[in-house]
Amino acid sequence: DTAVSQTPKYLVTQMGNDKSIKCEQNLGHDTMYWYKQDSKKFLKIMFSYNNKELIINETVPNRFSPKSPDKAHLNLHINSLELGDSAVYFCASSQADRTGELFFGEGSRLTVL
Amino acid sequence: AQSVTQPDIHITVSEGASLELRCNYSYGATPYLFWYVQSPGQGLQLLLKYFSGDTLVQGIKGFEAEFKRSQSSFNLRKPSVHWSDAAEYFCAVGGNTGKLIFGQGTTLQVKP
Numbered sequence: 001d002t003a004v005s006q007t008p009k010y011l012v013t014q015m016g017n018d019k020s021i022k023c024e025q026n027l028g029h030d031t032m033y034w035y036k037q038d039s040k041k042f043l044k045i046m047f048s049y050n051n052k053e054l055i056i057n058e059t060v061p062n063r064f065s066p067k068s069p070d071k072a073h074l075n076l077h078i079n080s081l082e083l084g085d086s087a088v089y090f091c092a093s094s095q096a097d098r099t100g101e102l103f104f105g106e107g108s109r110l111t112v113l
Numbered sequence: 114a115q116s117v118t119q120p121d122i123h124i125t126v127s128e129g130a131s132l133e134l135r136c137n138y139s140y141g142a143t144p145y146l147f148w149y150v151q152s153p154g155q156g157l158q159l160l161l162k163y164f165s166g167d168t169l170v171q172g173i174k175g176f177e178a179e180f181k182r183s184q185s186s187f188n189l190r191k192p193s194v195h196w197s198d199a200a201e202y203f204c205a206v207g208g209n210t211g212k213l214i215f216g217q218g219t220t221l222q223v224k225p
C-alpha cells in the first residue's frame with residue numbers, strides 16, 4: 001500500500017481550465033501539506049492542514065484552494081490555470097509531533113498549455 | 114531571512130568513492146535540519162534529521178550528516194557511494210511548524 005498517494009500523476013490542460021489534484025495518506029498522520037516544485041527544482045510550501053484545519057497558507061494566488069474533507073485527505077483545486085502554474089505538486093504528511101519529518105507522495109506533474 | 118544554500122548544483126563521483134554534499138542555512142531560531150533524497154519520478158524520502166543532541170547524525174542507506182552551528186552548516190556524507198545513490202539531494206531547515214525551507218538541490222551522478 002502506498003503511504004501517500006496522489007492522483008493524477010500527470011495532468012496536461014489548457015490555460016483557463018480548472019483542475020483538481022487529490023491526495024490521500026494511510027499513515028494516520030494529523031498534518032498534511034502541499035508543496036510546489038518548479039522547473040528549477042525549487043520546493044516551496046503552499047499549504048498545511050492539521051486535522052482538517054488550515055495552519056499554513058503561504059503567499060499563493062486565490063486561484064488555489066485546498067480542501068481537507070478529513071485528516072487523511074487533502075485535495076488541491078486550481079481555477080483559471082495559467083502557464084506559470086506548470087510544476088510538480090507534492091502532497092506530504094507528518095505526525096503533529098514530528099514536524100519536518102515529511103512523507104511525500106510521488107508528485108503530480110501539471111503542464112498548462 | 115530564512116534560507117538554505119546548497120553550493121553544488123551537480124556532483125559526479127566514482128562508485129566506491131566518498132561523498133560530501135554541502136549545505137548552509139540561515140535561520141533565526143534553533144533549526145531543525147533535514148536531508149531528503151529524490152529519485153527520478155519519485156517523491157522525496159527522508160535520509161536523516163537533526164533536532165538536538167549529538168551533532169553527528171546517522172541516517173538510512175549509510176548516510177550521515179554533521180551539524181556545525183558555528184558554520185551554519187549541515188553537510189551530508191557517505192564513505193562509499195553506490196550506483197543506486199544517483200539522485201537529487203535536498204537539504205532543508207524548519208522549526209516546529211512543519212514548514213520546511215528547501216535548498217535548490219544537488220544532483221548526484223555516479224560513474225561506474
